[in-house]
Amino acid sequence: MVKALRVHELGGPEVLKWEDVEMGEPKEGEIRVKNKAIGINFIDVYFRKGVYKAPTMPFTPGVEAVGEVVAVGPGPTGRKVGDIVAYAGGPMGSYAEEQILPASKVVPVPPSIDPVIAASVMAKGMTAQFLLHRCFKVEKGHTILVHAAAGGVGSLLCQWANALGATVIGTVSTKEKAAQAKDDGCHHVILYTEEDFVSHVKEITSGNGVDVVYDSVGKDTFQGSLECLKIRGYMVSFGQSSGTPDPVPLSALAPKSLFLTRPSLMQYTITRDELLEAAGEVFASVASGVLKVRVNHTYPLSEAAKAHADLEGRKTSGSVVLIP
Template identity: 80%
Template sequence: MPTRTATCWVSSSPRRRPRILLLHLLLPSFAVTTPSRSRPSPSSSSSRLRLRCSGDRIMVKAKAIRVHELGGPEVMRWEEVELGDPKEGEIRIKTTAIGVNFIDVYFRKGVYAAPALPFTPGREAVGVVTAVGPGLTGRKVGDVVAYAGNPMGSYAQEQILPASVAVPVPPSVDHKQAASVMLKGMTAHVLLRRVFKVESGHTVLVHAAAGGVGSLLCQWANALGATVIGTVSNEEKAAQATQDGCHHVIIYTKEDVVARVKEITSGKGVNVAYDSVGKDTYKASVECLASRGFLVSFGQSSGKPDPIPMSDLASKSLFLTRPSLMHYTATRDELLESAGEVFANVANGVLRVRVNHTYPLSEAARAHADLEGRKTSGSIVLIPDTDS
């Protein structure tokens, strides 16, 4: 186990020198150094871990994004938080890369029910294990792991997780790649292989084809032998969607989506439509479906869709589903299978992970503003600031 050096200050009379608590008695993996100068100012910048003693516990201090009220990107604050030791079944990780997903926006705005305020957003990260809970096996300090989903709280320099949600990251996969593909990749896997099993000969429609999940859907569906139709907002994104395997790209700001899909499919429609946009697209998605087609609604970046009358589905015996990744990775075996498929397809080149945008973690508000303003394509990754 690597040795980590820490100094623990215990408050006393202002006229006395602070005393040093012997951390090696409480936490053998730490070495204690005696400071030769006065206590550093709390406002000083340092990339080293800072600790505070509380009784028998060692409290790790780290910075995180905190949301104290629901609203726009401006409600996110860069603040110091404290973490204790991991409990039984838990690990603590020092994050190296954090994935940004539209679901983070939904929780910040209150579209989805958020935890009690204040909370730390984020549901995807890669990090290095820095501590393990009592009696835990199968994880050790220094392991590189990733997680996606619950618990929320990845927008932080350090985080405590249930060990059961963490999966090993292969050495061949870069940390930024892993952070950008874990949640989106597992979403794509579930949508293409379990919600509706895409096969060779199928025709699929992917809205927001240049987005994080959309680009992976296009690549994977193409590799499965499907004909892929993607919708995007401009020529630049159209070029990207083509590179990602779209056989046909529709620029919805210039073309009628339904008319173009009917033209491309000779009036038959598509077998499945993957719709993460919601309010602005769901009607077109229904109209683009072939008889017995599937509408897979998995997001609402433009707003919550209006209710769909059952008669709209009955006209062509259509299916409508609103899947959640968490229900398809509820067991450890399901999680490992889905993550394994994603990392394997990254390694063999089926999935090309495009990390087009990186931001310091402290500037997560700017990343959210750009995401909501549709100024991004591909994946967004936050890199934890090195200073405290």
């Protein structure tokens, strides 16, 4: 038996229950991993609340962790006992002391990268990687708008986009987060709680608008984000921390011939090659110093409910990690 957090009913942070669970042996192509650090992502909140439907009930949330391989199933896995590995995206179930994973879903963690750093950057880093390099290819001369610029993904987007030569505009909710966003390479920081971000973006861009908006906030920012785009601009909606955006009629995109996409990490790391390339770029960017990973909050695994409450209450910035 190992300890894990289980959700038996959908709801607030209090539905996360600390329980004993049965852990079997790995089958063919699987490995058993003893977790060292577990990344928290907003998607965990969406599953807990029922915004996204979990494959089973009850379920153990979590889609990101780093740990040590403690058992290997039959057949070729490419992994051995003692390996330090990371995974992000799926399958669900990382809020546990140990878990069984398909060997094809894990990547080796370079010895130079601490497990806590790796656990905090896998999902968020690979998300930033595909958003900046594949959804819309950010290059020198582009101007981009990043909402929640001091959040886990936002912080990495700002740093990486700055390194690529883009002009970065970020929105944040507090002066403390504004200071962090500035430090992360935002050229312009907008306190959306005190000023209208749409008019400020138009002012910064001399009325032209931005090439791309990266919006993880959703309902509160979606309409304004569309207004911030230049002709043929890209609206990349990759989250909804404030709620699901209202439906958009196709005709709303027509006046500026806008592009709209709602991507998710799972669809951008479908093949083993895509996964290894994305993770490799993230780890290389951390090792070279292009990405500074801010693990601003760690909680014991058993206190995941408090971590969720703080995340939803906007009391966190950067990455949040659970330690078994």
